[in-house]
Amino acid sequence: MELKKYIRDVVDFPNKGIIFKDITPLLNNSEAMQTASDELFNLIPNFKVDKVVGMESRGFFFGPLLAARLTAGFIPVRKPGKLPCEVVSEAYALEYGTDTLEIHADSIKKGDKVLIHDDVLATGGTASAVCKMVERLGGEIVQCNFLIELDFLQGKNQLKGYNIASLLHF
Ligand code: AMP
Numbered sequence: 001m002e003l004k005k006y007i008r009d010v011v012d013f014p015n016k017g018i019i020f021k022d023i024t025p026l027l028n029n030s031e032a033m034q035t036a037s038d039e040l041f042n043l044i045p046n047f048k049v050d051k052v053v054g055m056e057s058r059g060f061f062f063g064p065l066l067a068a069r070l071t072a073g074f075i076p077v078r079k080p081g082k083l084p085c086e087v088v089s090e091a092y093a094l095e096y097g098t099d100t101l102e103i104h105a106d107s108i109k110k111g112d113k114v115l116i117h118d119d120v121l122a123t124g125g126t127a128s129a130v131c132k133m134v135e136r137l138g139g140e141i142v143q144c145n146f147l148i149e150l151d152f153l154q155g156k157n158q159l160k161g162y163n164i165a166s167l168l169h170f
Helices: 030-042 059-069 125-136 155-159
Strands: 008-011 019-022 051-055 073-077 087-094 097-104 113-121 140-149 164-169
Touching (some): 030 140, 030 164, 051 059, 125 140, 125 155
Parallel strands (some): 051 113, 140 164
16 A cells, blocks of 8 residues: 555645645545554564653654554653643754653653654654653663654754664655
């Protein structure tokens, strides 16, 4: 199945000059969604994963599905002020702007094997910030897993030393 057919390019969204990769057509097709879920799971080598960390908000689509199949917990990373308990936070640069992300301080135990998942790896700022937070909490990152990688933005350079696996490359 050609999953790229289900990724829609939206020009100048949310800002001029950005080609936004819209994954809602993929989510809206059950076969595409199932195939993407299977293929994302198949990118993960046979290692132990305790927790899957997914980024707000599009990391919440496939992150919990992967966690369930890995028999791991799912941990949401959220925008500031959304998580109710004690958090650690990290500022980061986006392809379009800057922001801060937060994770619950008690969500990861020292030595937990953590898989990071998001829909798109663009410049790598988001994933790099999440890796820092996870490591501050004592987690060991086993893979950074993405549905889409925008190769031309070279986000991999921000994630040197980590295993990176992306299903679709543009
Ligand atoms: P970055 O920090 O630059 O790697 O950006 C990654 C985050 O921004 C992900 O959570 C994506 O959902 C979102 N993102 C960045 N660029 C795009 C894009 N061109 N299309 C869709 N989402 C994007």
